[in-house]
Amino acid sequence: MSETxxxxxxxxxSRPRRAGTLASLLAAAALLLPxxxxxxxxxxxxxxxxxxxxxxxxxxxxxxxxxxxxYGGLVHAKNVLSVLMQCLxxxxxxxxxxxxxxxxxxxxxxxxxxxxxxxxxxIGGLSRMFLADVEASTAWGSIPEILFxxxxxxxxxxxxxxxxxxFAERMKFSAMLxxxxxxxxxxxxPICHMTWGGDGSFFGDMGVLDFAGGxxxxxxxxxxxxxxxxxxxxxxxxxxxxxxxxxxxxxxxGTAMLWVGWFGFNxxxxxxxxxxAAMAITVTHISASAAALTWMGIEWFLHExxxxxxxxxxAIAGLAAVTPASGFIGPMGGLAIGIASGWLCYIxxxxxxxxxxxxxxxxxxxxxxxxxxxxxxxxxxxxAQSFGGNMGYIDIPSQVGRQLGAAVITIVYTAVVTWAIxxxxxxxxxxxxxxxxxxxxLDLTLHDETGYRL
Amino acid sequence: MKKIEAIIxxxxxDAVKEALQGLGIQGMTVSEVxxxxxxxxxxxxxxxAEYVVDFQPKVxxxxxxxxxxxxxxIDAIIGAASTGKIGDGKIFVSSLGDVVRIRTGERGExxx
Numbered sequence: 001m002s003e004t005x006x007x008x009x010x011x012x013x014s015r016p017r018r019a020g021t022l023a024s025l026l027a028a029a030a031l032l033l034p035x036x037x038x039x040x041x042x043x044x045x046x047x048x049x050x051x052x053x054x055x056x057x058x059x060x061x062x063x064x065x066x067x068x069x070x071y072g073g074l075v076h077a078k079n080v081l082s083v084l085m086q087c088l089x090x091x092x093x094x095x096x097x098x099x100x101x102x103x104x105x106x107x108x109x110x111x112x113x114x115x116x117x118x119x120x121x122x123i124g125g126l127s128r129m130f131l132a133d134v135e136a137s138t139a140w141g142s143i144p145e146i147l148f149x150x151x152x153x154x155x156x157x158x159x160x161x162x163x164x165x166x167f168a169e170r171m172k173f174s175a176m177l178x179x180x181x182x183x184x185x186x187x188x189x190p191i192c193h194m195t196w197g198g199d200g201s202f203f204g205d206m207g208v209l210d211f212a213g214g215x216x217x218x219x220x221x222x223x224x225x226x227x228x229x230x231x232x233x234x235x236x237x238x239x240x241x242x243x244x245x246x247x248x249x250x251x252x253x254g255t256a257m258l259w260v261g262w263f264g265f266n267x268x269x270x271x272x273x274x275x276x277a278a279m280a281i282t283v284t285h286i287s288a289s290a291a292a293l294t295w296m297g298i299e300w301f302l303h304e305x306x307x308x309x310x311x312x313x314x315a316i317a318g319l320a321a322v323t324p325a326s327g328f329i330g331p332m333g334g335l336a337i338g339i340a341s342g343w344l345c346y347i348x349x350x351x352x353x354x355x356x357x358x359x360x361x362x363x364x365x366x367x368x369x370x371x372x373x374x375x376x377x378x379x380x381x382x383x384a385q386s387f388g389g390n391m392g393y394i395d396i397p398s399q400v401g402r403q404l405g406a407a408v409i410t411i412v413y414t415a416v417v418t419w420a421i422x423x424x425x426x427x428x429x430x431x432x433x434x435x436x437x438x439x440x441x442l443d444l445t446l447h448d449e450t451g452y453r454l
Numbered sequence: 455m456k457k458i459e460a461i462i463x464x465x466x467x468d469a470v471k472e473a474l475q476g477l478g479i480q481g482m483t484v485s486e487v488x489x490x491x492x493x494x495x496x497x498x499x500x501x502x503a504e505y506v507v508d509f510q511p512k513v514x515x516x517x518x519x520x521x522x523x524x525x526x527x528i529d530a531i532i533g534a535a536s537t538g539k540i541g542d543g544k545i546f547v548s549s550l551g552d553v554v555r556i557r558t559g560e561r562g563e564x565x566x
Binding site: 242243244245299302303305307309310346349350351353354363 | 499500503504505507
């Protein structure tokens with residue numbers, strides 16, 4: 001019977017059950033024959049592996065330096081290093097946690113049976129702690145498992161890195177590290193497992209579509225950001241003092257790096273070097289373009305001038321929104337999602353934000369949270385064949401219902417657990433620096449460094 | 455000896471510098487400042503909200519001249535810095551207690 005490969009929801013490929021006794025025996029037998037000692041059972045495909053190797057580098061590039069620069073330029077000059085440092089430090093820290101047990105919790109298939117909802121529908125086991133039993137030649141579908149580990153790690157890195165935008169310029173570095181790593185384990189790994197764990201995963205069995213992380217990355221990060229910016233509180237002076245980006249050249253540069261890197265994020269989520277990957281990057285790019293122009297158009301209409309930051313933010317909104325849908329839709333779907341997200345994320349980042357008064361400093365909720373949600377819902381529409389998608393004659397209302405259900409569950413779970421982690425960290429080490437430190441800037445206060453010496 | 459401080463529009467700096475050099479004035483100090491008088495600020499757009507920024511970038515030019523050169527210097531500055539629009543700037547003239555050349559220790563007008 002065909003089985004869904006973990007990490008590739010919604011796409012059915014035939015593949016034998018992994019890591020069985022037979023495979024071990026074959027491996028042992030192969031070792032006895034010198035000429036085939038290094039041969040795998042012919043499952044690792046060189047083309048697929050090449051592409052995912054590149055995609056892994058592209059997605060890491062999105063965090064360092066793409067996101068780092070995007071965020072860095074948006075804060076005050078006195079806080080630029082703190083943002084760059086948070087992204088860089090999270091890259092290292094998440095890597096270690098992922099190695100130790102993050103990957104296992106997210107992707108260990110032990111105990112998972114299609115249609116059964118036990119513990120392992122929600123979280124993996126520990127059989128892959130420290131990448132036990134995974135060698136260079138171990139396969140995961142048609143790529144090495146070590147590559148799947150690394151590719152997914154870059155997603156695990158960028159998700160907490162996205163959240164830092166919500167509490168930029170006022171959160172303690174130590175608190176940020178502790179919060180992010182605990183959040184990774186308590187929120188990211190279960191949601192990732194539920195969505196991408198393959199057969200037996202909770203959302204997977206529900207038939208929820210999330211190609212590259214609308215639920216796993218953008219909704220989780222966006223909701224966590226909203227909760228965090230409310231719990232941590234606004235920046236001192238927010239609402240009365242204008243707080244302009246200190247270096248939009250940096251921000252636009254970061255945007256471009258994110259845009260290009262997203263080809264790896266969505267295209268790589270195909271896990272194959274194929275037409276699917278090609279379609280994914282194309283619809284991604286179309287959505288980014290449409291959303292950027294939509295945001296720009298709204299600003300041009302409302303304020304008589306389009307802004308560089310608006311254009312850039314629009315592009316990110318389109319990229320975030322198309323992420324869950326990118327492997328299931330066609331170009332027209334990309335266009336539609338781009339326009340929808342450009343418009344809705346604009347509203348979320350301007351009038352909604354102003355109305356409710358929360359200081360989501362770098363619009364993580366407005367762009368990633370709302371964008372991810374919009375894309376997750378619209379994936380249920382545009383995956384249908386009648387809209388150019390590749391899911392055949394799917395019943396759209398039912399699929400949208402499934403998408404919405406998964407989104408709501410994710411939103412509630414993320415919000416509650418994020419709040420709890422923040423409260424716990426606050427009680428132990430405190431979340432926020434004091435007013436004097438905030439005034440002087442995090443770079444000097446927390447790191448004894450200055451970003452610019454002009 | 456008098457000190458002349460002129461706040462001018464930044465793009466007029468070269469013209470003013472040349473006009474003063476044409477009078478034989480050899481030294482000056484220039485700094486980048488912000489300020490406003492009657493000139494209105496500009497608006498900047500951020501996240502869909504327009505903010506009015508009051509301060510305009512300006513250049514402050516300081517020269518020290520002997521009393522007989524004060525009026526020619528003022529005329530030169532006005533001639534070079536004026537555009538006829540609000541925001542052209544102002545000139546402040548103040549008396550100086552003393553002037554010293556650090557290298558030689560000369561004082562007074564010999565140090566200018």
